[in-house]
Amino acid sequence: MPHLDTWNIGYGSRHYADIAPFSLWDGDSSTFRPPAAHESQWIFDTFSAVSVNFFWPRIIIETATPPSPTPLTIACVAAIFIPVGSKYTPPITNTNYSNHRMADPIPAHFHWPKWQRPTKEQSRVVWERLGQIMNIEAVNFIPPIIIIELRHDEREYSKRSLPGKVAGRIAVYHRGPPSFWETIPHTRERLIKSSDALQDTYFQAHEPKRLLRSTEILDNIWCTVDGLASGLVYLRTDGVRLRRAPRLPVPESRTEYIFEYIEGGAHVAEGVRGVPIVIDHDNDNQLGAVVGFFQQEGHGSRWILSSCLDDVIEGDWDLL
Known part of the structure; x- marks a missing residue:
């Protein structure tokens, strides 16, 4: 279950294991700010970092000694710890057009x-x-x-x-x-193993209780997928995707959520397909809220796509 000191509220969220004495999210201007020199030094020293890079809205920390328990945020920025010598590649594409x-x-x-x-x-x-x-x-x-x-x-x-x-x-x-x-480069090497997360009593997924409409979901929140084969894995809502609907005579679109793995290093097994993606929050309005269902991603991918549930809800479907 989430810790009482966790704020999973969108941008500016702070995980309970985030001990940074500052925030890199500026609530007044609703944007991120670069760290001051002493703040950068704090990050390097605290995590014995070889490198620290910012691909907003995430911070990438290269270190041989990740903390335990693992913070999902550092200074209110989604945190990803990678092994020394590995690289993080954000979504990129050809810009010649x-x-x-x-x-x-x-x-x-x-x-x-x-x-x-x-x-x-x-x-x-x-x-x-x-x-x-x-x-x-x-x-x-x-x-x-x-x-x-x-x-x-x-x-x-x-x-x-x-x-x-x-x-x-x-x-x-x-x-x-x-x-x-x-x-997208299929490299999701992590220092954190999902089996390690299962040993922490806080890392227990909420029981799925209700389906959530897209208008009810905050940006940049973390969710969990919990399967017998994979253990508990954390995902962050990274965006939305409109795609052309197949088998329709008109160019109607369908909506999918884009999730990025932020914790849990083991490759998610086929047996997790269809498992609910649940918001990790104790707030009464979000408790047990399901934002989608896991669909198998490419081997080792950092991202997964999951269909929006609005049409399912409109069709009067619900959890069993």
């Missing part, structure tokens, strides 16, 4: 704050406006950028022919096959 001199196709009144995900209406506008100038397979909203997957068809795009800003955000493009998520 992006032209930052082109006009933003999304009207300013449909833009949204940097570290938030779009509303359904904002997502719809982005999907429809982009669909007027390109053939879309999927749109990934991963704060603070947008990754647009172009459909693999007869349409051709020259270099710097597509807008480099969409809804006020940096926009980059991918054209498959393979799909964008199949091109």
